[in-house]
Amino acid sequence: MELFNILKEKIKEKEVITPKEMAIIDDNAEFLGIPKILLMENAGKAVYEEIKNIEAEEYIIFCGTGNNGGDGFVVARHLGKGEVILIGKEGEIKTYEARENFKILKNLAEFGNIKIREIRRAEEVEDIFERLKDKKAVIVDAMIGTGVKGELREPFKTIVDKINELKKINKDILVVSVDVETGHLKSDLTITFHKRKTINRENVIVKDIGIPKEAEYIVGWGDLKALRKRDSNSHKGQNGKVLIIGGSRDFFGAPILAGLSALKIADLVGILSVDKVIDKLNHPEFIMYKVEGDYLSSQHVDYALNIAKKYDVVVLGNGLGANNRTKAFVNEFLSKYDKKVVIDADAIKVIDYNSFEFSENYIFTPHKKEFEYMNVDLENIEEIKSTIVLKGKYDIIFNADNLKINKTGNAGMTVGGTGDVLAGLIGALFAVNEAFISACCGAFINGYAGDLLLKEKGYCYTSLDLIEKIPNVLKIFE
Numbered sequence: 001m002e003l004f005n006i007l008k009e010k011i012k013e014k015e016v017i018t019p020k021e022m023a024i025i026d027d028n029a030e031f032l033g034i035p036k037i038l039l040m041e042n043a044g045k046a047v048y049e050e051i052k053n054i055e056a057e058e059y060i061i062f063c064g065t066g067n068n069g070g071d072g073f074v075v076a077r078h079l080g081k082g083e084v085i086l087i088g089k090e091g092e093i094k095t096y097e098a099r100e101n102f103k104i105l106k107n108l109a110e111f112g113n114i115k116i117r118e119i120r121r122a123e124e125v126e127d128i129f130e131r132l133k134d135k136k137a138v139i140v141d142a143m144i145g146t147g148v149k150g151e152l153r154e155p156f157k158t159i160v161d162k163i164n165e166l167k168k169i170n171k172d173i174l175v176v177s178v179d180v181e182t183g184h185l186k187s188d189l190t191i192t193f194h195k196r197k198t199i200n201r202e203n204v205i206v207k208d209i210g211i212p213k214e215a216e217y218i219v220g221w222g223d224l225k226a227l228r229k230r231d232s233n234s235h236k237g238q239n240g241k242v243l244i245i246g247g248s249r250d251f252f253g254a255p256i257l258a259g260l261s262a263l264k265i266a267d268l269v270g271i272l273s274v275d276k277v278i279d280k281l282n283h284p285e286f287i288m289y290k291v292e293g294d295y296l297s298s299q300h301v302d303y304a305l306n307i308a309k310k311y312d313v314v315v316l317g318n319g320l321g322a323n324n325r326t327k328a329f330v331n332e333f334l335s336k337y338d339k340k341v342v343i344d345a346d347a348i349k350v351i352d353y354n355s356f357e358f359s360e361n362y363i364f365t366p367h368k369k370e371f372e373y374m375n376v377d378l379e380n381i382e383e384i385k386s387t388i389v390l391k392g393k394y395d396i397i398f399n400a401d402n403l404k405i406n407k408t409g410n411a412g413m414t415v416g417g418t419g420d421v422l423a424g425l426i427g428a429l430f431a432v433n434e435a436f437i438s439a440c441c442g443a444f445i446n447g448y449a450g451d452l453l454l455k456e457k458g459y460c461y462t463s464l465d466l467i468e469k470i471p472n473v474l475k476i477f478e
């Protein structure tokens with residue numbers, strides 16, 4: 001944890017985050033045990049606190065069918081008055097926590113202070129826009145929050161247009177957005193939760209809703225949820241093509257483990273190695289690329305570059321051997337190859353770090369000793385555009401702008417080959433995702449597979465067992 005705390009100092013915390021990053025934090029707060037309905041309560045209360053003293057004749061709360069709408073239901077409950085316009089049908093409300101809050105509102109509506117209307121089209125609220133022309137009113141925008149995707153669809157588009165028009169003709173209309181302004185709505189005030197979002201506009205108040213800092217640092221199911229989904233009608237190769245470059249006269253198992261692991265997620269895996277490795281393989285599931293010699297060396301670089309061009313990601317280093325020949329190969333290959341590379345094991349050991357550029361296309365997966373060899377200058381952490389997975393009891397995953405800690409895994413993971421499994425796993429994720437989330441999820445999945453095996457078999461599981469467990473972990477969190 002010592003290094004983690006040092007890195008926490010060095011890697012400056014983001015003041016503004018993307019909706020996607022916020023969704024990961026929300027989900028990881030739940031992963032830490034904080035129920036979303038509690039966060040929703042705090043969110044709705046936070047908005048209520050900001051508007052409760054505003055004198056108005058009417059309160060109209062426009063709610064979507066997502067959790068942003070859920071917040072709106074909570075606001076209405078705390079206000080104890082006003083009209084809730086659900087844009088959609090109750091049956092379309094997407095989540096448990098929003099549905100529960102809608103049910104509460106329906107119970108309260110019987111007492112008459114809170115009215116509820118479910119609409120499909122903007123015309124159904126024509127009467128409200130007529131009535132508000134000369135009224136002092138607060139309009140709460142709980143239509144869409146961080147779950148926004150693409151251009152604003154109907155009826156939201158027309159409703160936003162109508163609210164903007166109403167504001168133009170009546171200065172006594174106050175529009176308050178929950179968390180994020182919906183589309184082109186001209187909100188007077190936005191109350192956003194936990195952190196300012198990149199898509200927020202001016203006049204934003206940030207309110208704490210009880211999400212602990214730790215939720216920003218822990219790798220949890222929120223990270224897995226944010227991975228690119230395997231698209232069902234994809235054709236061969238669309239879910240990632242991974243090339244393993246490794247192996248040598250001394251080690252031929254490592255590239256196989258990395259390849260088998262990658263194959264659990266990617267749909268094309270090649271292995272490029274020396275003849276002594278390739279001739280031993282009888283794995284029809286791999287595409288093989290063979291070069292003559294005991295070790296990969298500089299005369300193989302052009303061939304490797306040629307092959308690597310056809311792949312999304314290269315996983316470099318497993319079983320490569322660490323000597324002058326592989327040193328020449330690795331440094332020359334990396335200086336000429338400008339796509340994504342997972343750099344593991346022996347490749348980490350043979351890189352010349354003096355004039356080395358830590359490109360954002362690289363993910364390093366060192367253990368403690370290899371990390372020391374890398375001699376990363378923590379004083380200039382902003383130079384480290386590459387993502388580093390420092391494996392240990394807790395894996396620390398970081399780059400110039402991000403820092404997370406992964407707590408899955410156990411002492412059984414020290415068995416040989418688990419590093420190769422991790423490298424292959426990260427390579428497969430990296431083929432179709434960004435570096436940092438691939439590194440976080442790879443570490444999480446690998447460790448969680450180990451935790452499942454520990455429960456089943458105690459500590460004597462092997463790397464092949466680990467590989468077989470990967471689909472189970474993905475299934476649990478899909």
Ligand SMILES: NC(=O)C1=CN([C@@H]2O[C@H](COP(=O)(O)OP(=O)(O)OC[C@H]3O[C@@H](n4cnc5c(N)ncnc54)[C@H](O)[C@@H]3O)[C@@H](O)[C@H]2O)[C@@H](O)CC1
Pocket residue numbers: 023026027036039040041043064065066067068069070071094143144145146147148149150151152153154156178179180193209
């Ligand atoms: N996730 C959490 O833990 C918490 C979320 N909170 C609230 O939940 C929000 C995120 O909720 P969700 O992820 O459910 O999503 P949202 O409620 O932000 O939006 C999703 C809804 O909007 C619709 N939608 C998305 N893009 C659209 C478009 N372009 N045109 C028309 N409709 C569109 C979707 O069909 C869906 O019904 C946050 O902004 C915040 O307000 C808070 O309750 C705090 C806790």
Ligand SMILES: [K+]
Pocket residue numbers: 068141142143144145177178179180181182
């Ligand atoms: K909103």
